Amino acid sequence: MQLRYAFRVYPDAGQRVALARAFGCARVVFNDAVRAREDARRAGLPFPTAAVLSRKLITEAKRTAERSWLGEVSSVVLQQSLRDAEAAYRNFFASLKGTRKGTRVGPPRFKSRKDNRQSIRFTVNARWSITDTGRLNLPKIGAVKVKWSRTLPTIPTSVTVIKDAAGRYFASFVVGTDAAADNARMPETDRTIGIDLGLTHFAVLSDGTKIDSPRFLRRAEKKLKKAQRELSRKQKGSKNRDKARLKVARDHAKVSDARREFHHQLSTKLISDNQGIAVEDLSVAGLARTRLAKSVHDAGWSSFISMLEYKAERYGRTLVTIGRFEPTSQTCSTCGNVDGPKPLHVREWTCTACGTVHDRDHNAAINIRRRHRPAERR
Numbered sequence: 001m002q003l004r005y006a007f008r009v010y011p012d013a014g015q016r017v018a019l020a021r022a023f024g025c026a027r028v029v030f031n032d033a034v035r036a037r038e039d040a041r042r043a044g045l046p047f048p049t050a051a052v053l054s055r056k057l058i059t060e061a062k063r064t065a066e067r068s069w070l071g072e073v074s075s076v077v078l079q080q081s082l083r084d085a086e087a088a089y090r091n092f093f094a095s096l097k098g099t100r101k102g103t104r105v106g107p108p109r110f111k112s113r114k115d116n117r118q119s120i121r122f123t124v125n126a127r128w129s130i131t132d133t134g135r136l137n138l139p140k141i142g143a144v145k146v147k148w149s150r151t152l153p154t155i156p157t158s159v160t161v162i163k164d165a166a167g168r169y170f171a172s173f174v175v176g177t178d179a180a181a182d183n184a185r186m187p188e189t190d191r192t193i194g195i196d197l198g199l200t201h202f203a204v205l206s207d208g209t210k211i212d213s214p215r216f217l218r219r220a221e222k223k224l225k226k227a228q229r230e231l232s233r234k235q236k237g238s239k240n241r242d243k244a245r246l247k248v249a250r251d252h253a254k255v256s257d258a259r260r261e262f263h264h265q266l267s268t269k270l271i272s273d274n275q276g277i278a279v280e281d282l283s284v285a286g287l288a289r290t291r292l293a294k295s296v297h298d299a300g301w302s303s304f305i306s307m308l309e310y311k312a313e314r315y316g317r318t319l320v321t322i323g324r325f326e327p328t329s330q331t332c333s334t335c336g337n338v339d340g341p342k343p344l345h346v347r348e349w350t351c352t353a354c355g356t357v358h359d360r361d362h363n364a365a366i367n368i369r370r371r372h373r374p375a376e377r378r
């Protein structure tokens with residue numbers, strides 16, 4: 001199984017200039033590829049092949065006056081940018097045909113210097129390396145300082161360097177997992193658990209445990225909201241607004257980092273402790289434009305569920321998701337009576353058939369766990 005491991009990197013001033021140049025060249029090649037396909041479409045010609053684009057937009061372009069600077073960056077970066085354009089078209093056509101899962105994908109757009117996220121990718125044949133002193137050595141950029149927050153399980157096959165809206169740099173490595181080491185780390189267990197993701201608590205488990213997001217995260221979220229309010233009051237085009245915008249971007253980055261860390265720790269613990277995990281699928285698409293949708297988005301439930309998904313796959317666990325609109329919160333977990341809809345503000349209710357008093361979320365979590373089919377033995 002392939003995973004991504006991302007680390008913060010700290011390029012020095014010269015390396016930042018070289019990276020900006022590489023981001024720019026990758027962007028130009030991407031845009032040239034989009035333009036070439038658009039031109040072909042308008043002229044009613046077949047789309048140029050990847051080989052033709054590579055020759056025209058990289059090899060031959062480097063010899064022209066207006067694109068000669070493409071020679072200043074690693075050609076692998078430019079090749080990968082062409083591949084990204086190809087992949088963007090593939091996704092778009094698959095989406096049109098309905099063969100692609102997930103949300104609809106539009107046609108590739110031109111990239112801009114002002115985009116929030118800039119990135120370049122180096123594959124194995126780009127001759128990048130990790131030095132003895134733990135720096136990331138990139139062709140035509142140099143040995144960049146890395147903050148290694150965890151160890152890579154195996155040797156990575158590619159690395160993407162990213163600059164985000166807050167001006168931070170990251171290296172994202174693609175690595176294969178080591179199945180034997182994973183088995184040793186998380187041996188099989190008999191336990192199963194149901195998880196109800198909620199609004200009053202981040203999650204309630206079928207064993208009664210209630211999990212809230214950590215206090216520092218809630219505090220950071222409050223600070224972010226305040227900064228966002230201040231930004232909206234600043235006059236457009238003013239210097240203060242630019243300052244406020246950078247502050248919001250930084251606060252936002254802090255919140256999403258803290259949230260991701262919380263999700264990582266919780267999902268690893270749940271996967272480690274249990275062989276079978278049942279979680280209420282929030283069917284986020286169905287909630288669009290409701291007040292709940294914002295809460296779902298803010299809590300980052302979908303990114304939490306995708307962590308559970310890939311960790312379940314990695315460690316041989318069974319993950320079952322249950323639709324939001326299945327009556328897990330209306331069914332009595334004691335007698336099975338379907339008691340009727342319970343609006344979100346109803347935190348506690350009494351079953352009209354057997355008289356059991358239920359905590360809303362705990363009752364739902366028990367039902368969710370019941371719906372889980374026992375894990376197959378491997």
Ligand SMILES: [Zn+2]
Binds near residue numbers: 334335336351355356
């Ligand atoms: Zn009952």
